[in-house]
Amino acid sequence: MSVYQFEDYKEYFNNWVESLPKQGHGEYRRVSMALNVSTTMVSQVFKGDKELSLELACDLCEYLNLNEDETDYFLLLVEHRRAGSMKLQKRLQKQIKERKDKAQKLENRLKKETELSDQQKAIFYSSWIYSGVRILASCDDFNDAVTISQRLNLPRNQVQKILDFLLTNGLLVQKKGELQLGATKTFIGSSDLLTVKHHQNWRLQGFNRMVQDDSKNLFYSGPMSLSHDVAELIRQELSNLLDKVYKVVPPSKSETTRCLNIDWFDF
Known part of the structure; x- marks a missing residue:
């Protein structure tokens, strides 16, 4: 599952959890331990209206084993959710689209150029x-x-x-x-x-x-x-x-x- 498939960090994380064995049973607890926060807070963020701080989001990216570019994209999604004005949201949405397009082009190019054929x-x-x-x-x-x-x-x-x-x-x-x-x-x-x-x-x-x-x-x-x-x-x-x-x-x-x-x- 690629983070670039999503424009909402909560949707990405919840899909990632559901893709785990047993639909990620107990994953919120493991995440709370990794981020040193309560399980209640993790639940409030990913099942409610609370937002991650950028500091916790950075730690979560490390837990999810995202690379540098994926981490930057994830943090951009968090900033977009936390934005306090439509003007800022619009600017961040433009950056999100640009990063998605760039990642898609790179992925397609590398796949075409560097994969072996079936034979x-x-x-x-x-x-x-x-x-x-x-x-x-x-x-x-x-x-x-x-x-x-x-x-x-x-x-x-x-x-x-x-x-x-x-x-x-x-x-x-x-x-x-x-x-x-x-x-x-x-x-x-x-x-x-x-x-x-x-x-x-x-x-x-x-x-x-x-x-x-x-x-x-x-x-x-x-x-x-x-x-x-x-x-x-x-x-x-x-x-x-x-x-x-x-x-x-x-x-x-x-x-x-x-x-x-x-x-x-x-x-």
Whole structure:
């Protein structure tokens, strides 16, 4: 759900809550704890006529894991609701429309320019090797088929074919003789049939690593019984962790490779 779909911050937040498991049962309480306010106040804001202060709105954006542009847009919606005159509301409404249009154009452009086709996805997700070679090639010490094939213990001609595919489709680019990650995105949604294949590919690699005595690796299995509220809290904490991971990983220097697998499910 995108914040840009809405022109009212309350409508956005309430839709976000309803999209959560069990329609967000207990979410007002968790938000009140995060903002250090009472649950009654949260209810008065999102079910009544009370408005958020800009300070609390900023904290809420952090809780919702909105990025910088999304946060600015959300705060603009709050200002619009708090505006005390029609003149100010009209000016803020114009800014809201401009930001929405800008975000929509950027989203459409990026989607058009950086997404793989269905046929390309079928090839890329057919084996872990494609994403493995892509990620490894972004590291300084593995910039050709020879070094990559040695590291992954794969035939050099196979690695070269995969590199050709990755370069041809923008998943890798070559600058000044060095391989770097390209702009093309490899993300697939949870409803895509290839998602299961992607998970299976990397889970199998995890199984293979379990038999190796390597202190860099960490494997954990912990079946447990717990309350429904705590189970939902853990699921959200894991989601928050993933958001934090992908905020710090892209800007960091490619020096080593890791695979993150997290399993959290009802059984």
